[in-house]
Amino acid sequence: MQGSRMAPSPEQQKLRLPPNVQVRRRGNTYVICYCNNEVGGVVVTETPSGDTQLRPYVKDPVELNKDIVALVAQQMADALIEHAGRQPDGTIPSPPAPIPGTKLLENTMFPCSRCGRITARLVFAPECASEADMLSLGERLRNDVRYAPYPVWLIGAPDSEDDSVARHLTLQLAPIRGEVYREHPDKMNSRLMELDDKHHC
Structure with missing residues (x-):
């Protein structure tokens, strides 16, 4: 150098x-x-x-x-x-087009309603229809989320087409790795609101 x-x-x-x-x-x-x-x-x-x-x-x-x-x-x-x-229009830039031969996963970040710092992240992979699929993708995402200081969950396929009762495969990736389980989106939404309420700005 x-x-x-x-x-x-x-x-x-x-x-x-x-x-x-x-x-x-x-x-x-x-x-x-x-x-x-x-x-x-x-x-x-x-x-x-x-x-x-x-x-x-x-x-x-x-x-x-x-x-x-x-x-x-x-x-x-x-x-x-x-x-x-924090920009005036409040829009977050759209993700770049995927590299040929790769698939772009939808990510949603949840900023604190008071200070704007990220409180949680959801990674959506509706093609993950089994526990094995979730664990395999979770392993591939390990380095991407290893140092996330906030919770990151991988959300997989629902067990029903009826949104009112459908429970999605769910796996916490960070900061602590969890087990695969099924959960209705309302339960996750409540958890996200609680994280926002309890966030230390």
Whole structure:
């Protein structure tokens, strides 16, 4: 990295970084260092639809580096969503088009009604029709939610087409991993309202 001077990032003051982790901005990249050694970063790009996209990378594929980059990327993504939610029109940018050969999962973030910080996230996967499907997808999402400081649930297929009685497959992914169970959306809605009521701003 000789000859490339990196200016300290103002985001460093806003992110909750562990000891010995620094984030510095270099162009459109936020370089992540641990004990002054680069471990990876997050490249900020714009999608064809004009949305902001964060693309994390890991310099050396060792577990510690992956963990550090995942933690910082999660905080940056949350900050971006919270910022978008505070805009005058209140709209959150639409997700980018999926990469060919991949499927984009619908994600819904629930910001606190008072401070705007995220209190919960639901990931919808109606194609998950069995406990095995839920566990398999939950495992694939493990790194995406590993450092979420708020609850994240995976919501699968309902057991009925009658919405008044349908219970959906449900799996808590973070911050603590749970077991697969079935739950009516009204129960989840009550839990989300309770999280909002009890959120410490």
